[in-house]
Amino acid sequence: MKLLLLSIFLFTSLLGSCQSKPETIVQNTQVTSEKILIVYLSRTKNTKAVAEMIQKEVGGRLVELELKTPYPEDYQAIVSQVARENETGFLPPLKTKIHDLDQVEVVFLGFPTWGMQLPPPIKSFLTENNLSGQKIIPFNTNGGYGIGSSFDTLEELCKGCLILSGFSVRGGSERDGILFVMDGEKEIKVEKEVKKWLSSLKS
Numbered sequence: 001m002k003l004l005l006l007s008i009f010l011f012t013s014l015l016g017s018c019q020s021k022p023e024t025i026v027q028n029t030q031v032t033s034e035k036i037l038i039v040y041l042s043r044t045k046n047t048k049a050v051a052e053m054i055q056k057e058v059g060g061r062l063v064e065l066e067l068k069t070p071y072p073e074d075y076q077a078i079v080s081q082v083a084r085e086n087e088t089g090f091l092p093p094l095k096t097k098i099h100d101l102d103q104v105e106v107v108f109l110g111f112p113t114w115g116m117q118l119p120p121p122i123k124s125f126l127t128e129n130n131l132s133g134q135k136i137i138p139f140n141t142n143g144g145y146g147i148g149s150s151f152d153t154l155e156e157l158c159k160g161c162l163i164l165s166g167f168s169v170r171g172g173s174e175r176d177g178i179l180f181v182m183d184g185e186k187e188i189k190v191e192k193e194v195k196k197w198l199s200s201l202k203s
């Protein structure tokens with residue numbers, strides 16, 4: 001009898017794990033998990049943590065953006081480099097190439113606020129890839145000063161895209177030596193906020 005019950009349990013668990021994720025509804029449209037891309041830039045892993053929370057809820061392919069030439073480890077050095085890139089309009093080339101972008105319908109695009117702007121690698125991503133016709137859903141972490149001009153720049157650089165309501169939350173503050181914060185109580189709180197935001201995107 002025990003053996004029979006165990007077999008039934010194993011069979012149903014296996015069945016559960018084989019089923020694909022239920023479809024997510026974005027703006028009244030059903031989207032399967034294969035058509036969702038979650039792409040993000042993250043240095044101290046706060047934005048990465050939010051990206052993983054989104055993936056836990058909606059499935060999709062998770063891709064971290066990496067540069068051909070990585071930024072310096074030193075905080076002051078990266079701040080100066082980013083300021084120079086913003087001034088000159090330099091777009092740092094990406095090592096990450098996205099395959100089968102034409103199969104994607106919804107792109108969750110995550111980034112930290114850098115110098116109160118959209119980070120240069122995200123500008124590179126929007127320039128190197130054709131996202132027109134796709135639904136773009138931005139998400140952001142920042143050191144407490146908000147999104148700055150980042151969401152506006154996204155609109156400018158992605159004219160043919162449908163940009164949906166984004167999400168932003170306070171992350172670390174590298175300037176003050178606060179790096180990764182998305183654990184413990186904070187993680188639980190942000191996870192709840194992410195779920196609430198995701199369900200607001202349905203209608």
Ligand SMILES: Cc1cc2nc3c(=O)[nH]c(=O)nc-3n(C[C@H](O)[C@H](O)[C@H](O)COP(=O)(O)O)c2cc1C
Pocket residue numbers: 041042043044045046047048078079082111112113114115116117141142143144145146148170171172173174179
């Ligand atoms: C180069 C650089 C510039 C930053 N500029 C800002 C800023 O202008 N405003 C702000 O609120 N936070 C700023 N921050 C802090 C980050 O936005 C914040 O720590 C974020 O959570 C980092 O995300 P990550 O852990 O995914 O890298 C900056 C961080 C770096 C490294």
